[in-house]
Amino acid sequence: SKHLITTKDLKKxxxxxxxxxxxxxxxxxxxxLLQDKxxxxxxxxxxxxxxxxxxxxxxxxxxxVVNLDVTRSSTKKxxxxxxxxxxxxxxxxxxxxxxxxxAGAPALLARHVSCSLINGGDGAHAHPTxxxxxxxxxxxxxxxxxxxxxxxVGDIKNSxxxxxxxxxLTRFGxxxxxxxxxxxxxxxxxRTSSSLQEVxxxxxxxxxxxxQTERHKYPIYASLRDYGSDFCITKDLIGDRDILIxxxxxxxxxxxxxxxxxADPRCKVLEQVRNGVVVxxxxxxxxxxx
Ligand code: CP
Numbered sequence: 001s002k003h004l005i006t007t008k009d010l011k012k013x014x015x016x017x018x019x020x021x022x023x024x025x026x027x028x029x030x031x032x033l034l035q036d037k038x039x040x041x042x043x044x045x046x047x048x049x050x051x052x053x054x055x056x057x058x059x060x061x062x063x064x065v066v067n068l069d070v071t072r073s074s075t076k077k078x079x080x081x082x083x084x085x086x087x088x089x090x091x092x093x094x095x096x097x098x099x100x101x102x103a104g105a106p107a108l109l110a111r112h113v114s115c116s117l118i119n120g121g122d123g124a125h126a127h128p129t130x131x132x133x134x135x136x137x138x139x140x141x142x143x144x145x146x147x148x149x150x151x152x153v154g155d156i157k158n159s160x161x162x163x164x165x166x167x168x169l170t171r172f173g174x175x176x177x178x179x180x181x182x183x184x185x186x187x188x189x190x191r192t193s194s195s196l197q198e199v200x201x202x203x204x205x206x207x208x209x210x211x212q213t214e215r216h217k218y219p220i221y222a223s224l225r226d227y228g229s230d231f232c233i234t235k236d237l238i239g240d241r242d243i244l245i246x247x248x249x250x251x252x253x254x255x256x257x258x259x260x261x262x263a264d265p266r267c268k269v270l271e272q273v274r275n276g277v278v279v280x281x282x283x284x285x286x287x288x289x290x
Pocket of ligand 1 (some may be wrong): 047048049050051098122130248249250
């Protein structure tokens with residue numbers, strides 16, 4: 001597929017190809033593989049990492065990048081999502097990256113554009129490039145991830161990152177344990193737990209998630225500290241265990257992960273961000289050049 005809407009759009013061999021290319025990109029200089037190509041980003045939800053790292057990735061390879069400032073765009077005058085995408089598509093980009101609060105929006109847009117459409121996150125549905133950079137980071141440290149165990153912790157029900165990782169990590173043979181209070185758990189056939197202590201001795205990695213209050217119909221916690229008192233990843237919890245700590249960002253400090261653990265070498269949060277650039281470079285090359 002020339003589009004990347006969910007992780008399922010990529011076969012295992014294609015993902016291995018992307019990771020091999022991303023590994024080469026860890027050593028600059030880069031060939032200008034996307035010279036004369038144009039990438040347009042359209043982010044209807046806020047982003048620090050995904051939008052910027054697509055821009056850095058594209059520019060590293062010599063592409064031109066246009067970031068539509070949605071707050072100043074004609075969507076504010078009533079232009080529809082489809083017309084916005086169709087008009088930008090008419091400018092001849094090679095790829096459009098879209099983030100939208102509605103699950104399914106990128107899949108619908110993909111049918112109305114002639115270029116590659118990349119999902120930069122849609123509602124609670126999917127965030128494929130995040131899951132790919134997470135798996136890349138896990139493989140860097142664990143080697144073959146087959147049979148390894150990871151706990152995904154937090155607001156899983158509202159998390160597109162969790163959704164994409166569950167699909168991808170289980171396909172690569174990882175055992176995924178969902179750790180959350182009952183109201184944050186989706187319907188699932190995976191093993192679940194409401195206690196980090198219960199799983200801490202068996203897991204090779206923990207992926208902590210932000211509580212997505214913007215997606216809650218009514219407030220669940222009076223304060224996020226109530227969630228953090230049970231689910232924060234602290235030094236007390238991890239002790240001196242050989243374990244990896246991941247988080248897609250943005251982190252709620254001392255609620256998702258303590259300051260001390262964020263500064264610990266076992267915490268790979270900024271490594272995930274660095275890997276996000278090279279994995280997105282490889283994804284752009286793969287989608288645009290085939
Ligand atoms: N991980 C992630 O998607 O971060 P942003 O929302 O800042 O892009």
